Amino acid sequence: MIAGIDVGNTAIKIAAGTDTDVDMLRVAEAETLQKAAAKLAELARRHDSIEARVASVNRTAAARLIEATQTLEPDRVRFRQITREDLPISVATDHPDRVGIDRLVGAFGASSGYALPLVIVDAGTTVTVDLVDNDGTYRGGAIIPGLEMQTAALASGTDALPHLDWQSNSQDSMTRPATNTASAIRLGILSSVTGGIERLVRLYGQPQRVVVTGGDSELIAATLQDAPAGDYEIHHHPHLVCRTLAALNL
Structure with missing residues (x-):
């Protein structure tokens, strides 16, 4: 096993x-x-x-x-x-050995299951937005503070704004425009993260597939699906990293 x-x-x-x-x-x-x-x-x-x-x-x-x-x-x-040497994927970054192993595992898993080129969004504590090109080479990406991290920063940096739990009432973020403080925080943070993802996809040359994984992936994938702009497919794969690890042919 x-x-x-x-x-x-x-x-x-x-x-x-x-x-x-x-x-x-x-x-x-x-x-x-x-x-x-x-x-x-x-x-x-x-x-x-x-x-x-x-x-x-x-x-x-x-x-x-x-x-x-x-x-x-x-x-x-x-x-x-698992290290980079265990993954049959080329890495074209300045320092390949410094790339987070979770990012490389996700990139390999996504490129093994979806047509290239593609973007992998791993929505956890941070949100990474990485590119795998037509040749299956990992090209690097961007790192954005995640939903919980941004919420904690708002709460600690202000006197009146509360710290919110994304796991309990995430649907509040869908009220547009927001009509209360909690909803305003959720809508603002979710929009900043997904808007950043959409901009990065365009900067990467508009790949036709975006694979979203990680703990906050369901909400982020749904929000990206709901966006009026974007000529790319959204694929939700919440457990991409651990699933790829279990399936690796070592």
Whole structure:
């Protein structure tokens, strides 16, 4: 059994083999690492052993997850940290070894499943907007503060604006124009992020496909679909990174 594990700053996602379900655990919750470790231990007992492939932008959380899992199952779980060398994709950036492994995994996964050229939007703590060209080469991209990060900045930088939870009442952002403070914050931040994505797609030469993944991907993909402009297809693939990890031919 092979498990793909995407360890981000906000969430840990686990995809087990060809199972359709993905376990998504919030890093902010104290028990997340223990839950993730217990999930991996349970998979190992069920399948005798597993190879756990990890792509992480949160080294501390990844190390703690590995330690917690090995405490529960020291022999049946073999961890493999995925690096650029494991991915059959060309990288044309100034410093290929410095590109976040989650961005490269997502780029390879998207380019394996969708026609090229394409843009990959990974909407998590930050929103990355990356280009894979006609030849399947990763060309780099842009990094935008994510929905939650922008909301936290507004709350901490002002006296009267509240900190909002995007997971609970995200539909408030669809009121246009907004008629209350919470809706105004949601509409403004969502518009700034999706408007930035739309501009970047144009700057990249208007690829015909945009693949959206990550924790906030459902809302961002829906907003991009609703935009009046844009001659490109929107594809929503919420668990692209961990799914790609589980399917890698290594």
